[in-house]
Amino acid sequence: MNKNLYIQSYGCAMNFSDSEIVASILKKENYSLSNKIETADLVLINTCSIREKAEETVRKRLETVNIHKKNKPDMVIGILGCMAERLKEKLLNEEKVVDIVAGPDSYRDLPNLVRNVVEKNEKSVNTILSLEETYENIEPVRINSNGISAFISIMRGCDNMCSFCVVPYTRGRERSRNPESIVNEAKNLYNKGYREVTLLGQNVDSFKWSPTQNNKIKLEKESKSEDIVYFSDLLEMTAKVSPDLRIRFSTSHPKDITNDVLKVIKKYENVCNYIHLPAQSGNSRILKKMNRTYNREWYLSKIKDIKSIVGNSCAISSDFIAGFCSESEVEHMDTLTLMDNVLYDYSYMYYYSDRPGTLAHKKYDDDIPLEIKKKRLSEIVKKQNKHSLIRNELKIDNQYKILVEGYSKKSDKFFRGKTSENKMVIFRKKNNLIGKYVDVKIKECNSATLFGELC
Numbered sequence: 001m002n003k004n005l006y007i008q009s010y011g012c013a014m015n016f017s018d019s020e021i022v023a024s025i026l027k028k029e030n031y032s033l034s035n036k037i038e039t040a041d042l043v044l045i046n047t048c049s050i051r052e053k054a055e056e057t058v059r060k061r062l063e064t065v066n067i068h069k070k071n072k073p074d075m076v077i078g079i080l081g082c083m084a085e086r087l088k089e090k091l092l093n094e095e096k097v098v099d100i101v102a103g104p105d106s107y108r109d110l111p112n113l114v115r116n117v118v119e120k121n122e123k124s125v126n127t128i129l130s131l132e133e134t135y136e137n138i139e140p141v142r143i144n145s146n147g148i149s150a151f152i153s154i155m156r157g158c159d160n161m162c163s164f165c166v167v168p169y170t171r172g173r174e175r176s177r178n179p180e181s182i183v184n185e186a187k188n189l190y191n192k193g194y195r196e197v198t199l200l201g202q203n204v205d206s207f208k209w210s211p212t213q214n215n216k217i218k219l220e221k222e223s224k225s226e227d228i229v230y231f232s233d234l235l236e237m238t239a240k241v242s243p244d245l246r247i248r249f250s251t252s253h254p255k256d257i258t259n260d261v262l263k264v265i266k267k268y269e270n271v272c273n274y275i276h277l278p279a280q281s282g283n284s285r286i287l288k289k290m291n292r293t294y295n296r297e298w299y300l301s302k303i304k305d306i307k308s309i310v311g312n313s314c315a316i317s318s319d320f321i322a323g324f325c326s327e328s329e330v331e332h333m334d335t336l337t338l339m340d341n342v343l344y345d346y347s348y349m350y351y352y353s354d355r356p357g358t359l360a361h362k363k364y365d366d367d368i369p370l371e372i373k374k375k376r377l378s379e380i381v382k383k384q385n386k387h388s389l390i391r392n393e394l395k396i397d398n399q400y401k402i403l404v405e406g407y408s409k410k411s412d413k414f415f416r417g418k419t420s421e422n423k424m425v426i427f428r429k430k431n432n433l434i435g436k437y438v439d440v441k442i443k444e445c446n447s448a449t450l451f452g453e454l455c
């Protein structure tokens with residue numbers, strides 16, 4: 001009998017991509033996706049723990065889920081993802097509405113976990129982390145896709161232990177997926193009409209795979225061998241699928257992005273001219289406390305490499321954390337001057353949120369008052385908006401190849417699409433161009449969007 005699955009995702013692209021794997025696993029159990037929570041047999045919330053606020057959002061959402069469950073008492077409720085992994089069975093006690101807690105490496109077990117609830121009326125938990133799981137043989141059900149661009153997960157976990165971050169605890173050790181399965185997924189997507197793929201991982205540049213042993217822990221014991229596939233190799237292999245398939249990737253840790261990767265970006269027109277290279281802070285003492293393993297000068301030398309190998313037009317974005325433990329006003333100013341120096345195209349900006357279990361939580365005082373954190377964050381945001389506008393203004397009167405993704409959100413008389421540099425462009429609709437490449441001349445812009453005319 002067919003059953004309805006409602007799945008909602010929070011957090012980063014990895015979570016959205018995982019939900020597509022979950023939908024695929026449950027499809028085999030006769031669960032079809034539905035966007036109506038009120039009639040769903042199974043409700044899954046894929047959660048994020050990165051900041052306190054992310055967890056509060058999920059707990060608020062569970063209050064409304066509870067109302068739906070009261071109207072449909074046989075509804076099964078599951079919590080997936082990072083919050084499930086961080087809180088484990090504690091979540092069952094704290095949130096009575098929850099029946100299933102499943103961490104990011106346990107999704108193959110979901111059919112059993114659901115059966116436990118439905119058939120035995122037992123709540124079930126699986127938060128075992130794996131050294132091998134990459135879900136490589138599971139074809140995702142493309143929930144988050146417009147039929148033009150899709151995510152491909154290439155690795156899981158993170159070994160970096162940045163002191164502020166919960167990810168190493170919620171996602172486990174780094175492991176890379178078989179490159180052949182990645183390239184095949186890209187080929188299949190291309191054959192179905194997709195024109196852009198984003199290779200996903202918390203730290204894509206540490207992708208490393210050998211034919212005999214596919215996890216990094218074992219690989220580190222080996223000497224460098226020609227058989228090993230590094231991220232630059234994978235990028236090139238994916239770029240060769242078709243010149244009409246755009247390749248993006250996220251996220252790069254500054255310490256791992258190599259000149260080989262930069263050379264592949266330069267060599268292939270379809271490898272997008274855009275790098276997300278999170279700095280977090282512009283001050284070397286704070287970077288050391290964050291355990292980022294680079295300092296300000298080293299980061300700036302990476303930016304120089306990007307500009308000299310890929311070129312000045314390469315778009316660069318960053319993440320910043322305002323008000324990390326013990327950050328002084330002068331150290332905060334270093335973040336602002338780093339931004340002046342790099343002139344980022346855009347950034348994701350946050351104020352520091354103390355996370356239980358992290359190194360920073362154990363070692364340092366979260367001693368910057370909230371109003372100071374917020375003030376510093378607003379200064380970072382203000383600067384970024386100014387820089388985004390400057391970077392966008394440079395595009396005016398130039399012509400760019402745009403991949404048309406759909407209608408503008410504000411009007412169906414206009415199309416929207418992206419440049420290789422990941423800039424959103426809006427232009428007047430003509431014919432059916434969705435999924436096609438077109439040339440657009442940029443006429444105007446604001447800090448977020450370019451406006452142009454078809455050439």
Ligand code: SAM
Pocket residue numbers: 012050051164165166167202203251252253278280319320321350351352353354355
């Ligand atoms: N792997 C990526 C990297 O190393 O840059 C980052 C992934 S993390 C999911 C996304 C961003 O969340 C981080 O770059 C950082 O800026 C932010 N973040 C992580 N932990 C945080 C915390 N405790 N408080 C505030 N922001 C945080």
Ligand code: SF4
Pocket residue numbers: 158159160161162165166167168202203253
């Ligand atoms: Fe978190 Fe650092 Fe890993 Fe990124 S690299 S996921 S910030 S620990």
Ligand code: F3S
Pocket residue numbers: 010011012013014015047048049050081082166167170171
């Ligand atoms: Fe959040 Fe987990 Fe991603 S903590 S940002 S969903 S890896």
